[in-house]
Amino acid sequence: MNTSRRILALALLMLVPVALALAAEFMAVVPGPPAQPSPVYLTSSGGGELIPMTSVPSSPPPMSTAPVSGSSVPAQLRIVAWMLFVVALGLASMIVSVRSTLMADISRSANADVAHEVKELQNFAATGVDPRTSQPFTSTTRLMEVYRDGQQLTDREAVIVYNHATGQATQASGASAPTLDLTSTDPLFVKMLQSPSGATGYGSGEVRWARVELEPDNPSQHLSVITMSFTASRVDQLNATIWLMVGISAAVLVLTGVVGLLVARQILRPLHDLRTAAASVSTQDLSRRLPVKGRDDIAGLTEEFNGMLDRLQEAFDGQTQFVLRAHQEISGPLAAMDERLAAQPPTRTILQQRHQIGELQRVLDDLQSLTRAERRDFAHPTPDVAVTELARTLLDDVEAMAPGRWSLDLRARGTATLDVERLRQATAHLARNGLQHGDGPLTLTIAPTTDGYGRSGLEISVTDEGPGLADDDVDWLFERFTHGEAGGGPRGAGLGLAIVRAIADAHDGTVFAVSASGQGATVGLRIPADDSWHLTSGEEAGS
Template identity: 30%
Template sequence: MTLRVRLAVATALAVATVALGLSWAAFAVIRYELTHQLELELTQAATVATQQQGAQQQGGQQLGNEPPGVLSGQCRYLAAPACTQIVPADPARDPHSAVAPYLFPVTPAVREVAAGQRGAYFSTTAVGGFPARMLVTPFRGGTALQVVLRSDGVDRAVRQSAAAFAGLGAAGVLAAGFLGWWVSRTGLRPVARLTATVERITATGDPHHRITSHAATGRRRDEVTRLGESFDTMLDALERSVTAQRRLVSDASHELRTPLTALRTNAELLARGDRLTDAQRARAATALGRQLREVTGMVNDLVELARDEEPQALVERFRLLPLVEHAVTAARGHWPGQEFTLTVGPGAAEAVVPGVPARLVRLLGNLLDNAAKFGAGRGPVDVLVTRTGDRGETLEVSVRDHGPGIATEDLPYVFDRFYRSDTARSLPGSGLGLAMARQIARAHNADLLARQPAPHEGPGACFVLTGLPVAP
């Protein structure tokens, strides 16, 4: 069964069970009250008979001389008072008459009540061919008193009540079925809308559709609405991911077009090597090798960035300062004409951090290469390692150059993939280094920020690796 059918059946069964249970309970209460009222009348009739016998005793009769037999026998009529008869415990005391001495059957249980061996009780009997209710209670002088009233009126009322409540129960079952259908349709309408949206997205591949509107969200805050909002949040993330993927593919194709064209040109040029001089062939081969390295590096960077997460490598604990010194030494070899200075703050030399050394070396290398490229010839590249936090629980590494700096309008975009400012378009690079550096930083529970130095510090740009946790 579908979810809607299951919900409708479950709701209908619950409502029908309640309706039938209430009908049965009401019928049981009415039947009890009617029967109890009849028994109260029998008890009252027995009390009246006992009082009459007491009055006769006070008039001169001796205790225990009440003659057995019928005291009142008109109860075969519906509106007649109760029939009463006295039955002795000893059958020898039964009245001797050609006519039946008793109106009602005298059972051994009645004799036991007369002998005091059993208490009073109610039972069902018949009088004049009609159903009746009988009370047998101890009487005076070793006798029992039988009191009988016709019960066909009560029985008829009970049957009518049963028919009425059976009809109500049937109506309740029908109402339960309708309510179950209505509840399932109303309650699952948002789910149906969610399903339709998912099917539409699956069919079209467009994650632009949404489940809930702001007006519907403002009206109610139930579980289904929260599910729709959560699904909308997931669709937002999916749309951003798809948009970023498309932008990455577009940017990558744009960035790769120029080096691939140059590669093809140099390859075609080398294919006609017999027409070139030795110097021309050497220049073409050198350019081809350089372009191959650039394209290979760009493709590797794209592969790492396309994962949008760091590879799961073995996390180690190591001192950060030797890693920074290694990165600075490598940068000096790559940029022989650029000066690099390293400053270590108090407590930073002994600080141990958890992480992947190779990835942090890549991060620092990207920052140092970026600083050397934009600050070449304008001053040293300053590297500062300090401990931060109230108790020195984090490390901070800043890399500052003395170049032209970052324009204010470019600051929000410096970590975007393939973003290059107008002043950087003439310089070598693909625009992926800073994006990869921030990805590595966040994988180490840190962050990478870009800022402009204070006015009194002079021109330049500063990149800060902040929040790198220090291992205990």
């Protein structure tokens, strides 16, 4: 019985790994996947360590804080887990059913053996004759001697003869039947003398018996004949077979898992390609399409995905063309209006109108820049750009915006691969942002740096001495059409720092803001170096 429990436990144990995988599928709760914008590194108003910040829409939709329930286990593993669960359940059920059926057969066979021996003994006692006298037996002892001499016991059978007159017991056994302790101290022997038939566990199996009484009314001739059948040898053979089935089932499970994993991976490969394509889609490249193979539901999904990309590309191209056409259509009248105002005497009203026209033109230019930033050809980095010459060019640009307020902190030497015109545009927006936050001096810094990913490169930043950035400003600083609290200066359209971010993206770089309350702010971008760069450190201050 202990072996039976062990085999059942092992069969159930085969289901444990699969059950755990299925439980993980039902119980796993994971957050939804975030978008993958370019990284932004911000430091809050307390200063200190740079903190990554991901892009947030300028008008964020309401977002649920509840986690998304679902499984984090890959689909192919879940498919294989379910398949293994069904196969393992079937194999375990088969093993348990086979063993239960065969154990019942062994018990029935043992009962049949005992019943057959009892019937033979009863028939022999009723009709047998003594071969010496050719007459019916007159002694039960002589009857049993003749009966046992002619009896062929199987390996698992045994016969006990107990003489009530003498209190002696003898046993005749087959080859594999055990010999009992035929004394009053043997509980099994005592139980057999007390019960006419029965069954009890013995060894790895059980023993079944039946007792026949010969001449019970004659004390001198009274014999108790106990016929027994032991099942241990057959149970041992059955257990060996069951263990073999368990081993084969385990091998079948392993083979099923390997083959199932390969088949599931092959079937789900188009979905993997679909996921890869979806992850690679950006506004800079909507041209990727997936090949459609077959006519099944996955092929239909691929066709729908390609159709979605077609619609996205058409909508994006239409939006881009609209912005560029609007820039062209509006810039012309604005330029003509500015020319007419320039020909008039420069009164205060005229100057204000020309300034407003200039602001409108700058907004149009910024919108055009942001639209072009979505294209792969937005930036054209040039190799071997001298960092010192770049610094002088950028300093001249910002000096033209606010003469006498700038100092240069140049701590980099060498050459780099950069788009100078885009960096001039980014620096102009950084300078304009700094000028909006007070009338104090500003510093243009160009220095070697390391970004939040551990990449070395070049930093271009502007530091002002204004009131610093509020926490809310930090959260939205580089988004489109957002405004911080300007320190008494004019508010822009909220596009300048978004363009800085787009230019950083075009160089595979990052943007950052460092601010301490009441101590100004430093806003800039970091561009990672590649193998074509040759930068060294060196400090130079200028104004």
